[in-house]
Amino acid sequence: MKKLELIKIVITVLLCSLLVVPIILSNHSWPTHARNYLLANAQSDTGATNTVSAIYLGYRAMDTLGETLVLLVSVTGTMAILVKLGKEQTDEETTSFSLTPEKRPTNRLRTHLLETVASKLGPIVLLFGFYVMLYGHISPGGGFQGGVIVASAIVFLALGTEVKSKLTSTFVLSRIESLSFLLLILASISGVFFESGFFGNPIKSASSLSANFIILLNIIIGLKVGTSIAVMCIAMMGGSHDH
Template sequence: MNAQAKRAPVAAAVLSILVAAAILWPLVAFDGPWPRELGAYLESRGLEESGARNLVSAIYLGYRAYDTLGETIVLLVAVSGAIGMIAAAGTTLAIDYSYPAKDGAVDGGEAEKPIRRKAKKNRTDLIEVVTGKLGPVVLLFGFYVMLFGHVSPGGGFQGGVVVASGIVFLALGSKGKPGGGLSSASTLAKLEAAGFAALIAGGFLGLASGTGFFAPPLAGTSPLGFIIALNTVIGLKVGAGIGFLCVAMLGEADYD
């Protein structure tokens, strides 16, 4: 590689940083008053309109639930895309990777297969015992965060991620055997698909009852029930999805 090719990324980075600094300056230096209109409106009417004390939950599952639908879909696509990529390649790591000479094909003729081994599992008894016992507790906490998201800090996404870490703990604590129960890949895939289907069905419920797509279905009553239901469904879907991704990265998924 010649010197010019080495300098090019540096030049590009310097150029981008200069432009970005110029772009950022008016945004960083701006010192006008923060517009209070929306906050004030939510402070006075938010609880009444949405039924949720936690206004952040009221916004992302009530006022702007449609954004949250998009966000859930991004997560679904990312998880299934990443799992697809990992599954197609397998979780073996190449050691002593001898890259084939220039005349060889990239993805390897049979002749020059690099030596591969199973990803090394850095496990000790201590980790297995502790994570196995902690798993259920973490799961319980995750469900608490999920279900009380409308009154306290938390909600579906946060609770879902805690649930996912509980699932990872269970998988780590399964003593090297492919995880059974909640940490098995096919259960998690089913849970994720069911969660997504329930979310879409929830969107259509509003159509059936005449309030509109992704609207709280029962007109005239508090949308609080809808927010709690969405929190639960999203929590389960996120927990299953991220849990699935982590289990796949641990190399324990069976992928069927």
């Protein structure tokens, strides 16, 4: 019955396009009030020169809290399914591409290129990730971007070296993730005690220091995002047996 299925798919796509295509193709002019207000007031309200950072860490910090929560829930769910899968397999199947030469399958296309390049590039990418995280308030970058780059660097280090260090063990990384989430909650409550409301800037009075709150939030969010994505990737590669 392939023709019947094809007709059903075509009717569904036509109905969806009736709803969606007029929205995409509409031609109204984009309003400019928000852009003009932010051009004049973003630096004096939050202390950041990067306007996008000022929005998602200053004016709409509640969205950032929600997104961090979604990341936490999804990584927890994925790890729960992964650990159950890992218990049903033998060791040789899962750890066959990240460890010592004796355990690797013999294959003449398999060279030492991966280990050499990844182990040399790992610390450089880690340094770059911390730079992007810390300078997020005056140049493009910020917590999320730096965090994902730090996660990539941790995956490089796990693939490249054979030494089991504390930086690439899931035990230490998951503890850092939980600690970062706790620090995020504490930093958001601290605004209440200094008369700025929930998620408000507690050091608003001194105008030269008010960007420090955004730097602190960037560091906390970067550590959280980085370690949670690194834990998920290392568990996928099979390295969650060694604590």
